[in-house]
Structures are given as structure tokens and as C-alpha cells.
Amino acid sequence: MAVPPEPILVLGAGSWGTALAMVLAHNGQSVWLWGRNPDHVQAMISSRQNTRFLPNHYFPETLQPITHLTPYVSQVKEIIIVVPSHAFREILNKIAPNLLPQARICWATKGLENQSGLLLHQVAEHRLGNRRPLAVLVGPSFAKEVAMGLPTAVTIASQWTQYAQELVNLFHNHYFRPYTSSDIIGVQLGGAIKNIMAIAAGIADGLGLGANTRAALITRGLAEMVRFGTALGGQRETFMGLAGLGDLVLTCTDNQSRNRRFGYALALGNSVQQAQQDIGQVVEGISATYEISRLARQWEIDMPIVEQVNQVLQNNCTPSQAVQALLSREPKPEIL
Ligand SMILES: NC(=O)C1=CN([C@@H]2O[C@H](COP(=O)(O)OP(=O)(O)OC[C@H]3O[C@@H](n4cnc5c(N)ncnc54)[C@H](OP(=O)(O)O)[C@@H]3O)[C@@H](O)[C@H]2O)C=CC1
Numbered sequence: 001m002a003v004p005p006e007p008i009l010v011l012g013a014g015s016w017g018t019a020l021a022m023v024l025a026h027n028g029q030s031v032w033l034w035g036r037n038p039d040h041v042q043a044m045i046s047s048r049q050n051t052r053f054l055p056n057h058y059f060p061e062t063l064q065p066i067t068h069l070t071p072y073v074s075q076v077k078e079i080i081i082v083v084p085s086h087a088f089r090e091i092l093n094k095i096a097p098n099l100l101p102q103a104r105i106c107w108a109t110k111g112l113e114n115q116s117g118l119l120l121h122q123v124a125e126h127r128l129g130n131r132r133p134l135a136v137l138v139g140p141s142f143a144k145e146v147a148m149g150l151p152t153a154v155t156i157a158s159q160w161t162q163y164a165q166e167l168v169n170l171f172h173n174h175y176f177r178p179y180t181s182s183d184i185i186g187v188q189l190g191g192a193i194k195n196i197m198a199i200a201a202g203i204a205d206g207l208g209l210g211a212n213t214r215a216a217l218i219t220r221g222l223a224e225m226v227r228f229g230t231a232l233g234g235q236r237e238t239f240m241g242l243a244g245l246g247d248l249v250l251t252c253t254d255n256q257s258r259n260r261r262f263g264y265a266l267a268l269g270n271s272v273q274q275a276q277q278d279i280g281q282v283v284e285g286i287s288a289t290y291e292i293s294r295l296a297r298q299w300e301i302d303m304p305i306v307e308q309v310n311q312v313l314q315n316n317c318t319p320s321q322a323v324q325a326l327l328s329r330e331p332k333p334e335i336l
């Protein structure tokens with residue numbers, strides 16, 4: 001008789017955690033999907049769907065929503081963290097005391113730690129040591145489209161080659177295609193910076209600036225991503241891939257992106273608080289803007305778009321003034 005596969009624990013029952021848990025369950029894996037809100041978890045158990053974040057996408061039989069964390073953490077080798085970046089360290093603190101020695105951690109969170117500006121692999125190494133296999137899953141992937149089974153390609157990056165390959169095997173199916181990478185710094189910076197550019201693109205479209213402006217923002221946004229990312233140790237080629245250009249194009253051009261919709265709302269005159277509240281889900285680009293703009297100043301890396309988004313978020317200028325500030329910069333060669 002075949003031995004049933006060991007359960008995989010997915011932490012975070014928002015839209016992306018749920019969609020990824022469904023991919024794994026569709027592949028025949030037994031999946032525990034943990035959410036922090038007992039009422040929400042109970043509703044998922046009874047309706048067999050996540051009506052709050054991914055309505056009308058029914059769970060495969062092998063997906064089990066759970067609300068108690070500790071007894072499950074101590075049983076699993078494979079853990080996938082999909083909480084927002086502001087909750088990443090808190091989740092590690094929760095699970096650390098009960099981790100099996102062989103447990104491995106992958107996350108699909110995009111962003112940096114608030115205040116410290118640390119990349120999440122640095123947070124994980126800081127909290128869990130550097131002997132535990134770590135990986136990150138990123139790329140152009142709206143949760144709803146994944147839940148619909150529409151073809152999607154992502155990158156799984158890890159210094160642990162075999163772990164990355166085993167994660168690919170767990171996730172890969174006829175609609176979900178992960179590629180591997182060893183550039184854990186580059187893919188994380190791509191995922192964090194594209195959210196800032198999506199806010200910028202949303203602002204531009206909200207101001208009615210047209211297709212030329214959007215294309216300019218994506219292209220010059222990519223230049224900023226490469227400049228910052230390579231300075232911090234990412235590989236240039238990574239930013240031309242799924243976790244860089246791929247996710248940048250996706251979120252700058254499609255209204256499924258919450259970051260883009262957030263920027264659009266700012267351009268219409270909403271405050272940061274109002275726009276965030278209206279979206280009602282995580283907008284990672286806000287904290288990413290604060291962290292990346294601060295790091296860019298600290299390391300003297302030229303990031304004009306990021307800086308103007310920062311000025312708008314800090315209420316130091318209006319969206320239109322930010323656009324004027326970008327356009328009135330001294331002309332310079334496109335490639336330096
Ligand atoms: N949605 C998408 O298409 C994609 C998202 N991502 C990334 O995935 C991450 C999660 O985003 P997403 O699922 O979309 O977000 P959602 O806004 O859909 O859901 C966020 C989830 O995180 C939970 N949460 C918030 N704070 C905590 C905490 N302190 N401890 C435990 N759980 C918490 C929320 O719980 P509660 O409801 O109780 O507040 C909610 O279930 C982000 O970094 C995002 O950038 C990446 C690729 C695609």
C-alpha cells in the first residue's frame with residue numbers, strides 16, 4: 001500500500017496562501033492551511049472555500065484549514081509561509097520552538113522587514129540559524145488566476161539546490177510551472193521593488209497620463225530595480241526574469257494588482273489611509289517604499305521613481321507634483 005505523502009503546512013490564509021495551498025492539494029498533497037482568525041477558518045471548513053479572499057474556488061479534498069498552530073508545526077517537514085511581510089518575523093517566532101530538526105521553510109511573501117529593511121532570508125537566518133534550508137517563491141502570479149487554474153510561471157530561489165528542486169516537484173502541475181534560481185537576494189528585491197513601481201503606474205494611470213508614461217515607468221522602473229538589486233548582491237539576469245520584469249509588467253498593467261489600484265486611488269485624491277482601507281487587503285508596496293527609499297539614500301543609489309512615490313506617501317507632494325519632479329530632472333544618457 002502506498003504511504004500517504006506527509007502533510008505540508010501553509011501559514012497564512014489570505015488570497016495567496018489559499019491559492020498556493022490549493023495548488024499543492026490539487027497535486028495530491030495533504031495540506032494544512034493555517035489562518036489566525038478562528039471564525040474565518042471555521043467558515044472555510046464549513047464552506048470548503050475561502051469566501052473572504054477567493055470566493056467560489058472550492059478546496060480539493062486533501063486541503064484542511066486549521067486554526068491551532070503548535071500541534072501541526074511539530075509534525076511537518078515542509079512549511080510554506082504566506083503572511084504579509086509585516087508579520088513574517090512574528091510567524092517565525094511562533095513556529096521556531098516547535099520546528100522539527102528536518103523542517104524546511106519556504107515563503108511566498110513579497111517585501112522587506114519593516115524598520116530594519118532586512119530581506120526575509122536574513123530575518124529567517126537571524127531567527128532560525130543558517131543550517132536550515134530556506135527558499136522563496138516569487139513571480140507574476142495573481143492568486144485568483146492561480147485558483148482558476150490559469151497557466152502561471154514562478155521562480156523558486158534557494159541556496160539549497162536539492163530543496164529548490166523538491167519544492168518544484170511539489171508545486172509543478174499542468175497550470176503551475178516553477179523555475180529554479182539560486183539568486184535569493186535578486187528574486188526578493190524584484191518582488192519588493194515591483195510593488196513600488198505598480199503604485200507609480202497606478203498613479204500615472206489615475207492621472208490619465210496614458211500608455212507612453214506607463215511604458216516609461218515600467219522601463220525606468222526596471223532600471224532602478226537593476227541598479228539597486230545588483231548593488232545589494234542580486235544578479236542582473238534575475239531582474240530580466242519572472243521575479244523582476246515578469247512581475248513588474250504584471251502588476252503595473254493589470255487592475256488585479258492591489259498596489260496598482262492603491263496608486264490609482266491616490267491619484268484620484270484619496271489619502272494613503274483611505275486608499276489602503278478601500279482595498280481592504282495587504283498593499284506591500286507601501287512599506288517597501290519606505291524601506292527601499294531609506295536604503296537607497298543610505299547606500300547613495302539613485303532611485304528617482306521610488307523617491308517620488310515615497311514623497312507622495314509621506315504627503316510631501318501631490319501625485320502631479322511627483323510626476324513633474326521626475327520629468328524636470330536633468331537629461332542624462334539612458335544607459336550609464
Ligand atoms: N494575492 C496575490 O496575488 C499574491 C500575493 N503575494 C504576497 O503574499 C503575501 C500575502 O498576501 P495575500 O495573501 O495576497 O494577502 P491578503 O491581504 O489576501 O491576506 C493577508 C492574510 O494574512 C493574514 N495576516 C495578517 N497579519 C497576520 C499576522 N500577524 N499573523 C498571521 N496572519 C496574518 C491576514 O489575516 P486576517 O484576515 O485575520 O487579517 C490574511 O489572512 C504578501 O506578501 C503578498 O505580496 C505574492 C504573490 C501573489
Ligand SMILES: O=C(CO)COP(=O)(O)O
Pocket residue numbers: 110139140141142143195198247250251256257258259260282283284
Ligand atoms: O504580487 C502579486 C502578483 O505577482 C500581487 O500583486 P499585488 O499585491 O499588487 O496585488
